[in-house]
Structures are given as C-alpha cells and as structure tokens.
Amino acid sequence: MKLLEQTPDAVSQKIQNVLTPEEEEFIRVSTDLDSDGNFGEQWVVVTDKRVIVAPVEGVDGVVDVPIRELAAVQTEPLVGGGRLEIERKNQATLFVPYSSSLAEKFSEVARGLEQLRQQDEFFIKTELDQTRCSKCGRLLPEKNGICTACIRRLATLGRIASYLKPYKWRAILMALVSLVTISSELAPPQVSRYIVDNVFLPPDETAGTVAQRATILGWCILGLIGLRVLRWGMELVHGWIVSWLSARVTADIRSHLYRRLEMLSIQFYDQRRVGALMSRVTRDSDMLREFLVDGLPYLVINTLMIVGILCVQFSMHWQLTLCMLIPVPLVIIWGRIFWRRMRRIFNKHGQGWAHLSARLNEALAGIHVVKAFAQEDREIKEFEKKNTDLMRISKRTARHWLVFFAVMSFLTGCGGVIIWLAGGLEVLGGNLTLGTLTAFSSYMWLIYGPLEWLGRVNSWMTRAFAGAERIFEVIDAAPEAYNDPEATSLTEMKGQVAFKDVTFGYDKSKPVLHEVALNVPPGEMIGLVGKSGVGKTTTVNLIARFYDVDRGAIEIDGVDVRNIRLEDLRSQIGIVLQEPFLFSGTIAENIGYGSPGATLEEVMEAAQAANAHNFIVAKADGYDTNVGERGNNLSGGEKQRISIARAILHDPRILILDEATSSVDVETEKEIQEAVARLIKNRTTFAIAHRLSTLRNADRLVVLDGGRIVEIGTHSELMDRKGVFYDLVELQQQTSEIIGIRE
Ligand SMILES: Nc1ncnc2c1ncn2[C@@H]1O[C@H](COP(=O)(O)OP(=O)(O)OP(=O)(O)O)[C@@H](O)[C@H]1O
Numbered sequence: 230m231k232l233l234e235q236t237p238d239a240v241s242q243k244i245q246n247v248l249t250p251e252e253e254e255f256i257r258v259s260t261d262l263d264s265d266g267n268f269g270e271q272w273v274v275v276t277d278k279r280v281i282v283a284p285v286e287g288v289d290g291v292v293d294v295p296i297r298e299l300a301a302v303q304t305e306p307l308v309g310g311g312r313l314e315i316e317r318k319n320q321a322t323l324f325v326p327y328s329s330s331l332a333e334k335f336s337e338v339a340r341g342l343e344q345l346r347q348q349d350e351f352f353i354k355t356e357l358d359q360t361r362c363s364k365c366g367r368l369l370p371e372k373n374g375i376c377t378a379c380i381r382r383l384a385t386l387g388r389i390a391s392y393l394k395p396y397k398w399r400a401i402l403m404a405l406v407s408l409v410t411i412s413s414e415l416a417p418p419q420v421s422r423y424i425v426d427n428v429f430l431p432p433d434e435t436a437g438t439v440a441q442r443a444t445i446l447g448w449c450i451l452g453l454i455g456l457r458v459l460r461w462g463m464e465l466v467h468g469w470i471v472s473w474l475s476a477r478v479t480a481d482i483r484s485h486l487y488r489r490l491e492m493l494s495i496q497f498y499d500q501r502r503v504g505a506l507m508s509r510v511t512r513d514s515d516m517l518r519e520f521l522v523d524g525l526p527y528l529v530i531n532t533l534m535i536v537g538i539l540c541v542q543f544s545m546h547w548q549l550t551l552c553m554l555i556p557v558p559l560v561i562i563w564g565r566i567f568w569r570r571m572r573r574i575f576n577k578h579g580q581g582w583a584h585l586s587a588r589l590n591e592a593l594a595g596i597h598v599v600k601a602f603a604q605e606d607r608e609i610k611e612f613e614k615k616n617t618d619l620m621r622i623s624k625r626t627a628r629h630w631l632v633f634f635a636v637m638s639f640l641t642g643c644g645g646v647i648i649w650l651a652g653g654l655e656v657l658g659g660n661l662t663l664g665t666l667t668a669f670s671s672y673m674w675l676i677y678g679p680l681e682w683l684g685r686v687n688s689w690m691t692r693a694f695a696g697a698e699r700i701f702e703v704i705d706a707a708p709e710a711y712n713d714p715e716a717t718s719l720t721e722m723k724g725q726v727a728f729k730d731v732t733f734g735y736d737k738s739k740p741v742l743h744e745v746a747l748n749v750p751p752g753e754m755i756g757l758v759g760k761s762g763v764g765k766t767t768t769v770n771l772i773a774r775f776y777d778v779d780r781g782a783i784e785i786d787g788v789d790v791r792n793i794r795l796e797d798l799r800s801q802i803g804i805v806l807q808e809p810f811l812f813s814g815t816i817a818e819n820i821g822y823g824s825p826g827a828t829l830e831e832v833m834e835a836a837q838a839a840n841a842h843n844f845i846v847a848k849a850d851g852y853d854t855n856v857g858e859r860g861n862n863l864s865g866g867e868k869q870r871i872s873i874a875r876a877i878l879h880d881p882r883i884l885i886l887d888e889a890t891s892s893v894d895v896e897t898e899k900e901i902q903e904a905v906a907r908l909i910k911n912r913t914t915f916a917i918a919h920r921l922s923t924l925r926n927a928d929r930l931v932v933l934d935g936g937r938i939v940e941i942g943t944h945s946e947l948m949d950r951k952g953v954f955y956d957l958v959e960l961q962q963q964t965s966e967i968i969g970i971r972e
C-alpha cells in the first residue's frame with residue numbers, strides 16, 4: 230500500500246541525499262504548483278521516519294521533518310485547489326499547495342501522515358480516482374473514464390473486427406461482392422465515354438454510317454443495363470450478408486459482455502452505477518452494431534472505390550485528376566476541425582445517456598420510496614434536467630451536422646467547377662475528348678460521395694470506438710478467479726473456518742475490520758453480535774470471498790480461501806442475505822434457485838424446514854405463486870423464509886444467516902429457530918442477529934466493537950463477564966420492558 234510516483238533524476242538525487250539506507254518509503258508524490266502557488270512542481274516523500282518536501286528547481290530548499298516532530302497534518306481547501314498543511318512542533322507550519330485535480334491524492338497523503346504520527350499504522354488508498362489521462366494529461370470525461378484522445382484506434386478496430394472471425398467465410402464473400410460492386414460502378418462512365426467519343430462525335434468517317442452507329446449505341450445501352458442489373462444483384466447479396474452478420478456479431482458482443490458482467494467481482498459493482506452499466510449492454514453494443522452495419526462494410530467499399538476511381542482517372546488524364554483533387558485537402562482539413570469538436574460532443578452525449586439511464590434505473594427501482602415521501606415532482610424535475618441536457622447536446626450535434634454538410638457540399642461543388650474549367654480548356658485545345666471529360670465528371674461525383682462519406686465514417690468510428698472502449702473496459706476488467714488452474718479443489722469441505730488476523734476495508738484507507746482472529750471448528754455455530762455498522766455483514770462477506778482481505782487470511786479446512794476453487798467454495802456456502810432478494814418467478818423456482826434440478830419434494834422439504842410451507846400452501850397458487858419483481862408481492866417475513874429455504878436446499882457445509890429472522894414475529898422466529906437448530910447440525914454456522922435472544926443456540930458468541938473482536942464465549946460466560954455483551958443484553962431488555970414485550 231504505497232503511493233510511489235516516478236521521480237525525475239534531479240529530485241531522486243536530492244531525496245537520496247536525505248534518506249538513510251534502511252528507511253522505508255511509503256509515499257512519493259508530486260504537486261502541480263510550486264511553494265509560491267505558481268505553476269511548478271514539488272515532491273513530497275513520506276518514509277517511516279520523516280517527511281521530505283523537495284522542490285524540483287534549485288539546489289537547496291529540501292525540507293526534512295522527522296515524524297516525531299509532526300504536530301498535525303491536514304489539508305485545507307482553497308479556491309481552485311488546496312494545500313497540505315504540515316504543522317511542526319518547534320517550527321513554523323509548512324504549506325504545500327496543489328490544484329484541485331490533486332485534492333484526493335493529498336487528502337490520502339495527509340491521512341497517511343496522521344496515521345504515522347498517531348500510531349505506527351499505515352493504510353492509504355493507492356488506487357486513486359483518475360481525473361486526468363495518464364498518457365496525455367487531458368481531463369477525463371468521467372472519473373476513471375476513457376480518454377477519447379488516446380483511444381488506440383487501430384487496435385480497437387482490430388478488436389471489433391475480431392468478432393467477425395467465426396464468420397470469416399461470409400466476410401470474405403462480402404468482400405468479393407464488394408469488389409464486383411465497385412467494378413460495376415467504375416465501368417458505366419467508360420461506356421458513356423465510348424458512346425460520346427465513338428457514336429456521337431466520331432473522329433473520322435471510318436466510324437460507319439448513322440445506322441451502324443445506332444446499333445453500337447444499342448449494344449452500349451444493353452451493356453449499361455447489364456451493369457445496373459449486376460449492381461442491383463450484388464447490392465442485394467451484400468445487404469443480405471451484412472444484416473446476417475451484424476445481427477450475429479452484436480448478439481455475440483452482447484452475450485460476451487453479459488457473461489463478463491456476471492463474472493465480475495462485487496467490488497466492481499460497488500464502484501459503478503447499475504444503470505450506467507446497463508447502458509453499456511444496450512446502447513453501446515447498439516453503437517457497435519451501427520458501426521458494423523453502416524460503417525465497416527462501407528468503409529471498405531468506399532476506400533476501395535476511391536482508390537479504384539483515382540487509378541482510372543490518373544490513367545485517363547493525370548493533370549486533370551490533380552486539378553480535381555485541389556479541394557480535397559480543404560475537405561480533409563475541414564473534416565479534421567469538425568471531428569475534433571464532434572468528438573467532445575459525442576462524449577458528452579454518451580455521458581448524458583449514461584446519467585439519464587442511471588437516474589431512471591434508480592428512480593424506478595426506488596419508486597416505493599419516491600411515492601412514500603411524495604417526491605414524484607422532484608424525481609420528474611431531476612429527470613427533466615438530465616433529459617434537457619441530453620436534448621441540448623442532441624441539438625448541438627444536429628446543428629454541427631448542418632454546417633458540416635453545407636461546407637462540404639460547397640467544397641465539392643468547387644471541384645465540379647474546376648473540372649469544367651480546366652477540362653473544358655483542354656477539350657477546346659484538342660488535348661482531351663469530350664467523352665473523357667464527361668467520364669471524368671461522372672467519376673468526380675462518384676469519388677466525392679465516398680470522400681464525404683469517409684468524413685462521416687469518422688463520426689461513427691469515434692462514437693463506436695468510445696462505445697467499444699467502454700465495452701472492452703468491462704470485458705478486460707479482472708473477473709473473479711473462477712478458472713484459476715492453480716486453485717485447490719475442495720469438493721468435500723469439513724467446514725473449519727479460521728480468521729487469521731484479518732484486516733479489511735472497502736476503502737483501503739479506512740479498515741472496517743482490524744486484525745480479527747477466530748478459529749471455528751467444523752459444525753460449530755457462531756453468533757456474531759455488535760452494534761449496527763460494526764462489520765458483521767462484512768465479516769461473513771469475507772468468508773464467501775465476495776471481497777479479498779487486505780491483510781491476514783481466512784482459511785477453510787486449513788486452505789486460504791483465495792486458493793480454493795471459487796466454485797467449490799461458493800457451492801458449499803449457503804447464505805441468507807440481510808436483504809432477501811427474490812427473482813420474479815414462482816416460489817418453487819426461487820427456492821430451487823441455487824440447486825438446479827431439485828425436485829418439488831426437495832423444495833417442499835426445504836420450505837418445511839424453513840417454516841415456510843404453511844404460508845405457501847395457504848396461497849391460492851401454492852408453490853406456483855408468482856413472487857413479483859424482486860419478490861415484492863410477498864411480505865418481508867415471507868421473503869426471508871423463502872431465502873432461508875433456498876439456502877437450506879443448497880445443503881451447504883457452511884451456513885450464513887445474516888439477520889435471517891429479523892422480519893418475523895417472535896412466534897415464527899421460535900419455529901424457525903427450531904428448524905435452524907435441526908439444520909445446523911454438522912454445519913458450521915455463522916448467525917447474525919440484533920435480537921440477542923435469537924442466538925441462544927449458538928455455541929459461542931463473538932462480540933465485535935470498533936471493527937475488533939472484543940469478547941468471545943458462550944451466552945452465560947459473556948453474561949457473567951458483565952462486559953460489552955452484557956451491556957447490550959441489558960439495554961435490549963430495558964427497551965423491551967419499556968415497550969412491554971417479554972421474550
Ligand atoms: N459496499 C460497501 N462499500 C463501502 N462501505 C461499506 C460497504 N458495505 C458496508 N460498508 C461500511 O462498512 C461498515 C460495516 O458494514 P457492515 O454491513 O459490515 O455492518 P453490520 O455490522 O452488518 O451492520 P448492520 O447490523 O447494520 O447490518 C459500515 O460502516 C458500512 O458503512
């Protein structure tokens with residue numbers, strides 16, 4: 230957990246002069262302002278013994294403060310930035326200014342220094358949010374987002390195209406068809422040239438009589454019709470292949486993406502909004518489709534077309550071809566200017582969409598809360614705001630298009646004028662036949678089309694590439710290690726669980742659990758007790774390896790969970806989550822969720838064990854009752870019992886019950902407890918409950934406080950000890966008496 234940036238040589242030298250060989254460096258970071266607050270750079274180095282502040286310029290100026298000399302370290306926000314304030318015991322406070330883009334980094338530095346000063350600990354977050362591109366330094370469109378300026382276009386194109394690989398024969402056929410299409414496109418001007426030069430304006434009398442020439446004209450016209458028909462046919466075949474391919478390929482991309490999403494860790498989801506991820510599956514993959522359907526095939530055709538036409542034209546009259554190309558640099562320059570601006574707008578467009586769908590997802594998922602607090606108007610306003618933003622961007626995009634096309638058609642129009650002027654003079658001078666000039670003019674219109682289009686394909690490419698990069702980001706994110714070949718297989722788990730000095734925090738700089746040590750033999754039931762937010766759920770999350778520990782280890786049957794095959798681990802752990810979640814479908818389907826292939830008898834047995842059978846059969850449709858989206862058609866207690874049944878049916882070696890009985894009445898809870906008592910035989914069980922009486926069955930109770938284990942023992946041992954647990958029980962009893970409940 231170190232934050233070490235690359236230092237320039239001059240600075241390394243200065244730092245090395247101060248440090249002693251055995252010192253351990255924790256932090257080495259740069260500022261973007263000098264000590265006077267002007268643009269410049271200073272370096273802050275933190276070791277286990279001291280802090281050093283070193284400017285880049287100048288020989289001296291290195292300030293060296295021993296850790297024990299520190300009085301306090303904090304950051305102070307200022308306009309457009311902030312400063313690190315290093316208060317010293319015997320000297321004036323040191324101020325290290327930085328701009329706002331580095332605020333997060335320096336708040337970690339301050340936190341690290343405070344930890345070192347107060348205790349000998351050191352935890353800081355080293356994976357800071359990136360606001361700037363690490364390559365070009367530009368501001369990123371979103372935190373940790375993708376820098377569109379640095380998209381490796383060719384590589385991305387290659388990756389997109391690699392989705393075509395399984396269908397390569399069709400792709401090759403498509404390319405062949407394109408070639409024929411292009412040839413059939415290039416031929417007609419040659420025919421018309423022949424007609425003008427040899428039929429209408431024959432050079433001499435040897436060309437034949439009018440009747441003979443009319444026959445030739447007839448043949449030429451037949452040829453033209455033949456070419457047209459060929460082209461139509463090819464277009465049909467081409468369209469057919471493209472639609473087949475693009476549907477397949479986008480379906481492939483979507484399922485690839487979704488398979489990845491399912492395999493990503495919970496940590497990945499903690500950091501992202503579900504709606505924004507959904508827009509990657511729906512919108513971004515659609516953008517790829519647009520690119521593959523409208524972009525890639527035409528890109529190939531049009532490029533070949535341009536090359537083909539230029540070759541023909543150069544062979545006909547190279548000087549005139551050069552004249553025709555005069556506006557092309559202008560077209561290209563204009564295209565570049567335009568696309569640079571469009572890229573930014575497209576980016577905003579993408580973000581606008583992501584924000585809108587994230588908001589939509591959250592608001593609809595939380596519709597009960599919205600209604601309960603009568604906040605419909607506020608949600609509508611929020612949505613309107615995002616929608617208006619999106620509308621503005623769309624409007625801007627459309628206006629830019631308008632200007633773009635106007636300028637483009639003006640430039641290409643200029644090309645036409647130049648051809649008629651230069652070509653006309655050549656015809657008058659007798660250096661060029663009229664047929665060649667008309668052919669030239671036809672080619673010119675043929676070439677400007679693809680040229681203009683090439684400008685447009687850039688937009689598709691930019692947009693599709695940004696979408697592709699967002700998709701590839703998910704695909705490239707490290708999945709959970711389901712296929713780790715090194716992992717130990719543990720198909721017959723005994724259920725011994727050991728916490729070995731486990732330290733863990735969702736945010737690495739703020740540990741939730743500190744050095745938790747606990748040894749649970751197979752079959753024992755542990756009750757986890759503690760105040761809300763103390764880390765009970767976190768503790769059990771670590772057993773199922775939803776998160777990896779930061780320090781220490783969790784071992785099951787003596788094997789570190791990080792080395793156990795994930796499938797073996799999770800298939801032998803049954804969890805009843807604190808917030809039960811059911812999928813829409815029937816009750817039977819939900820109970821059988823973790824055990825595909827379970828018979829209805831087995832499902833019913835599990836439901837009986839979880840004390841759910843009675844309420845299920847009381848429903849009109851019994852086990853076929855539809856639970857509604859997220860199980861919303863059931864009561865909280867019913868949902869809980871179904872999720873207990875689901876865990877029971879899974880027949881786990883390790884059972885985790887997180888507040889499994891919090892939403893049921895005392896009576897039902899007693900019944901469930903009896904069921905659980907039967908159930909926990911031969912299984913290692915971790916039960917969390919706020920109602921402490923629930924945990925009477927537990928072999929041992931583990932009391933957490935401040936992220937540490939403060940007491941371990943049986944119910945009576947802990948009561949005798951009159952410690953934290955005793956206080957909790959006392960408090961709960963007093964409260965129960967006040968509201969008149971006796972348990
Ligand atoms: N996904 C998360 N990301 C960041 N912080 C989290 C996350 N989940 C929990 N926390 C924080 O970790 C701490 C411990 O949470 P935990 O859910 O383990 O508490 P708990 O003991 O189960 O509380 P409760 O009894 O209320 O369920 C809390 O301060 C909480 O805010």
Ligand SMILES: [Mg+2]
Pocket residue numbers: 765766767807887
């Ligand atoms: Mg909890």
